[in-house]
Amino acid sequence: MIERGEFKGKPLIIIKRDEEDKYPFSFGISKAKLILENIEEIKKFVEENSSN
Numbered sequence: 001m002i003e004r005g006e007f008k009g010k011p012l013i014i015i016k017r018d019e020e021d022k023y024p025f026s027f028g029i030s031k032a033k034l035i036l037e038n039i040e041e042i043k044k045f046v047e048e049n050s051s052n
Contacts (some may be wrong), residue, residue, distance in 0.1 A: 001021075005016040007028065014026040027035075035042065 005012040016024040
């Protein structure tokens with residue numbers, strides 16, 4: 001579940017597991033860009049550390 005918000009007048013994206021998620025993951029544009037710049041390493045990290 002994705003929501004949009006604002007923090008101190010800046011855009012924010014909020015990622016929740018479900019509607020009742022008490023600890024959503026949120027970040028702004030700077031961190032979003034950093035994630036996109038490193039998406040392949042993030043994917044690799046998940047693959048290497050997932051037990052599924």
